[in-house]
Amino acid sequence: MRVTIVYIVVALLVFGLLIMIHEFGHYMVARLCGVRINEFSIGMGPKILQKKSKKQGTLLSLRAFPIGGYVSMSGEDEDVDAPDSFSCKRVWQRMLIVVAGAAMNLVLGFLIVFIIVCLTRDLLASTTIAKFKEEATSCAEGGLEIGDTVLKVNETRVHTGEELTYEIMSQGYEPLSLTVLRDGERVVLENVVFPQFEEKGSVFGEYDFFVYGIQHPNVGQLLRASWHRAVSLVKMVWDSLANLVTGRYSVESLSSPIGVTAAVKDTITDSNWTGKQILQYVLNITAIISINLGVFNLLPFPALDGGRFVFLAVEAIIRRPVPKEIEARIHFIGIVVLLALMVLVVGKDVIGLF
Numbered sequence: 001m002r003v004t005i006v007y008i009v010v011a012l013l014v015f016g017l018l019i020m021i022h023e024f025g026h027y028m029v030a031r032l033c034g035v036r037i038n039e040f041s042i043g044m045g046p047k048i049l050q051k052k053s054k055k056q057g058t059l060l061s062l063r064a065f066p067i068g069g070y071v072s073m074s075g076e077d078e079d080v081d082a083p084d085s086f087s088c089k090r091v092w093q094r095m096l097i098v099v100a101g102a103a104m105n106l107v108l109g110f111l112i113v114f115i116i117v118c119l120t121r122d123l124l125a126s127t128t129i130a131k132f133k134e135e136a137t138s139c140a141e142g143g144l145e146i147g148d149t150v151l152k153v154n155e156t157r158v159h160t161g162e163e164l165t166y167e168i169m170s171q172g173y174e175p176l177s178l179t180v181l182r183d184g185e186r187v188v189l190e191n192v193v194f195p196q197f198e199e200k201g202s203v204f205g206e207y208d209f210f211v212y213g214i215q216h217p218n219v220g221q222l223l224r225a226s227w228h229r230a231v232s233l234v235k236m237v238w239d240s241l242a243n244l245v246t247g248r249y250s251v252e253s254l255s256s257p258i259g260v261t262a263a264v265k266d267t268i269t270d271s272n273w274t275g276k277q278i279l280q281y282v283l284n285i286t287a288i289i290s291i292n293l294g295v296f297n298l299l300p301f302p303a304l305d306g307g308r309f310v311f312l313a314v315e316a317i318i319r320r321p322v323p324k325e326i327e328a329r330i331h332f333i334g335i336v337v338l339l340a341l342m343v344l345v346v347g348k349d350v351i352g353l354f
Helices: 003-033 093-121 161-171 219-246 258-269 275-295 306-320 324-350
Strands: 039-051 058-071 129-134 149-153 174-181 185-192 196-197 202-205 209-211
Touching: 003 058, 003 093, 003 161, 003 258, 003 275, 093 219, 093 275, 149 161, 161 202, 161 219, 185 306, 219 275, 258 275, 258 324, 306 324
Parallel strands: none
Antiparallel strands: 039 058, 129 209, 149 174, 174 185, 196 202
């Protein structure tokens, strides 16, 4: 099998930690808003250890399977007539509690990206062309010159070399419009063609140049590169979802934790990386997953945090809550759809292991 026990255990711990951090976000904001927490669970399944807080009355439990956790709040799924219940809090407080989990994943993703940027010089590259990979390249034929600073790829602004290469990969399946800064003036280059490659039935662009790097970055440059890298990862998640809806990406491009683990194992075992390079790669995958969790949970889809936020927004507009029965039915439909999608993707990845 392509996935060994060690990789499976590590993957479970990473995914479990990211989900636990998500739930911890809900827990902390709920506590700050004065909501009574019935239980905060680390892991899922049967209880291994449990302890009840004497001061708050919260049951802290450790469960058998390290695949996340959950927060059980008073009045979360039913109306409880008590000042410390979720259902009795103001709408804006409940909104904060609902989005807190995704916010924690996004913040964690940024922190991991900052660590990666501090370790990886490539992510500190500028968007100024240093040289081409070959003497005659397709982008040079389109008018791109050494010394040009790329400002936009089509209508998307780019700030770092990593953003530039991603946008070329994402949009370069067709000729691009590049806005560059040349000798102090903005120049628009139309119909710039880049080499292409195909993966899982989708066509991507491939950059054929090198850009200048930053040799001795200061704290401000590190923070700037981290911010743009994190924003680029958020955009990458949105682009992937949009391309799935439009049909540019097929279901084959979706991966479950099993598929991600297999891909990580294959990449590491097939490379001659040093320990530092492996650490950077694993941190990068973790940052992508954390940001993915944050963005995905904010989608306005039933059963997700974003779907719950929509119901709270409706309540704020019409000044009364949506009946619990109606909301519960809609969330149930969402759960069924998500579970069906999960079974489909997991099944695909399991078949791919053999």
